[in-house]
Amino acid sequence: MKQPTRTCLIVFLLLASTVNTWAQQYLITEHGAKPGNTDNTSAIQKAIDRATVEGGTVIVPAGLFMTGTIQLKNNVTLQLNKNAVLKGIASKAVYPSIPIKYKLHTSAGQSGRALIFASQAENISITGEGTIDGNGEDPLFDSKDNVNTMRPYGLLIESCKNVTISGVKMQHSAMWMQRYVNCDFLRITGVTVFNHANLNNDGMDIDDCHNVIVANCIIDADDDALCFKSEGDRGVKNVVVTNCILATHASAFKFGTGSTGGFESVQFSNTVIRQSLATNMKHPFKQKSGLTGIDLASTDGAVIKDVNISNISIDSLENPIFIKLGNRLRKTSVTANGKAGSIQGIHFSQITIKNSGISPTTITGFPANYIHDINFRDIFIEHKGGGAAKDTSLVVPENSNHYPGTRMFERKLPATGFYIRHVKNISFNNVQIKLTGNDLRPVMVCDDVEEMALNGLKNKTLNPLKYAIVLKDSKDIIISSASNIEGGVQQLNSKSVTINK
Template sequence: MTKHLLPSLFLLIISLCGSSLYAQSYLITDFGAKEDPKLNNAVFIQKTIDKAAIKGGTVVVPAGTFITGSIHLKSNVTLQLNKNAILKGIASKEAYPSFPILHPLHTTSGQSGHALIYASQARNISITGEGTIDGNGEDPIFDTKSNPNTMRPYGLLIDGCTNVTISGIYMQNSAMWMQRYLNCNFLRITGIKVFNHANINNDGLDIDDCQNVIISDCIIDADDDALCFKSEGDHGVRNAVITNCILATHASAFKFGTGSTTGFEDIQFSNSVIRQSLATNMKHPFKQKSGLTGIDIASSDGAVIRNINISNISIDSLENPIFIKLGNRLRRTSITPEGKIGSIDGIRFSQISIKNGGRSPATITGFPENYISNISFRDIFIEHNGGGVAKDTVLTVPENADQYPGTRMFKRTLPATGFYVRHVKGITFDRVHFTLKAADPRPAFVFDDIEALQMNGLKIEGMSPKAAIMIKDSKDAVFNLSGGDAGMIRQINAKAVVIK
């Protein structure tokens, strides 16, 4: 390398690294913070943040437990929690002021802006380290039994921020959702652990109207939804990658909705495990210890959902493994066009393993004249526990299109064991292996009001192949069955059904 290139190369390295090469560290104890169970350290931590924000820097929380109320994270500041450091929320409602939230839904619904850690319209912020954020949400002052409308602060509330990194830390015991990110761009969450079972409505991680999102290598165990994407503003969720995670819940593990006004597009979910929660206590009203739903995708308020790829997922011990619902609740916000009807188009599942499921099958349902379209399943392995009875085979399933979307909007038992599919155009099953572990008279598959169905390479074990598939009020279906056993299929008012 010639000598005249060295200065230019050095300047390039400096520009790529940015000002972080010179960023100074600030210890909160140097600004007055102390390990005192009766002391609210918020003012001292805030002084440290304000100092670091002048030129950009790192606020360091050393080993120890520091009680605090709300703190406001600012641009170009990293909050670093060292090993054995704990930021613990104080048991005082006055310590959590209502912060202004600029997300559109906040101005129309009056949702709370209270949080232990808050940031708004900030750039280049990080929360990192090996320490713990503890919301202290089990304290009686946050108890909803005596006051259902009591103020409950989030653990993290990040609104309208750009270049956000959350990494390495452990989070627990929020009074509300553990984390809520609204209208953020370039959001990276990696290597965190969340255990949130201190109060009702204890979500683990909520992403609302954010774009360019990476979530990886996280372990999230929550009483309510573990990882939940919402679209309640005018941006929607776009360009998101979720990979190498372990999710556990008493509600839904991986979820789109229920707030769903704009949409969810271009999302990849891969290489992850969905399992039963390790928590022994349950706050969730449905008291479903194993969890309600593994993968939960709903458009109920006009959202457009499209181009979603879900691959290499293991789902163990959830009551309902997969729930996809196009509904018509149409909860209005300031940005919801009147009369808007949502859509679900282009969801691809591959390499999905489902075992120890409850009596509910995977469900994919639109509503009359509003069809889900272009759904595919490839290399799906299902072990179903069975347990249905004869009367379950003739159940009438209500539409309930205007209700809260979730597996309990229908009856807990549906007239199928593997898949219940209704009001869908364009659905493909390639190489599905279905095993029934205990007696159950219901068909493995029920198709109702389906157009353009194709099934290839179906393998069924543990049940009689006779009438393993029921298709009714449908048309244009092709079944490529091994041996061409037409007895596997029961047809009721089905047209243009080809069995090979």
């Protein structure tokens, strides 16, 4: 008699658990949502408000559902089923201004509008196989008539904890597709982004967040694809980005340009950076292949340190890698200390660069402010060439207080592989550079560089180079295995240079 009683109890508990799971699901159509041209904002919000009481999943079934701003709340999962589309309504009235409670140093970013937002919430998720469509190409959102703060983001998630975004497709935002500010334990996995509807169409912006994972995502954006910012005091810390495909008409993987609080403990790996698949282009520079593959900048006082970048393929970008320490120090800052930041401890390994554009990898500080402790190991570069002999004597402006980016300098710099200025303690191990087109510029130019170790540089060119390496105002340089280098080493006002054959 005891065994049947125990069996019945187990069956009862299983049934109760199943009923409880069903009870925590809230179908938006059961709260008044209708596919088509109906404004479903209030119906979807009603389902979310009910779900947050005990925690639950709000389900968007297959179909096109128009909506204005909806707010995610504690313990709610928004699930977009296969063939479900949440699409933004083309009406300014349905996107109220949302105050950002976290203090930023840029007043322009202290509020925003969004299709989906959450503020000071915990345990929130957006999942499924459906699509979030910002409808940002509608003439109502024309950037000529709408400044950045007037055009809604696709997602705006601020000061939240335990945030999961997975599986969904996102497209056509009027502004950035995603903006995450001051969040902790943020996980973004398996997301596909195609954002080419308007100006400022970033794919994903992560600002002053800690404990972040971005994995298995495909992001194709008109502006920056994956951009980390630090526009407050908290900084970006403990980040893993892996197994992604990034495409852009601007920068693919970027720190900045907002760079106040800093960036620390970042791992970026196993990622392909390629040309965008978009046939249209909104970005003002009109660089279809993309401006920069990896873009790391501290120009507003940020400290950038402990960054490891490995197993990356960069194809057809104008400038493969850009690292800049500057002193723009935005005048809009309200509490910034007014001091230049620092960049130190950046490590690159297993980087393959194909069809590299006219600009070399660029690593520059500014006078009396050096970038420190940079390492390149196992770097393979295929360069299209295009430089002339006269380009070797180009005078490169400092422009240390300008907007950071490869276009702050001349598009052509005096080198094909690396242009390095105001840097201390930099090393290169096994770097191979092959030119597929004519180019008479040196492979590497070092200006005001101290403590550099170069071991295993190999270069192949169509034109014999008189000088493969130019050292200007530099010291404490060791070049090993120099017999593998095609071309000599020019020393201009440099000292303590050791060249080992």
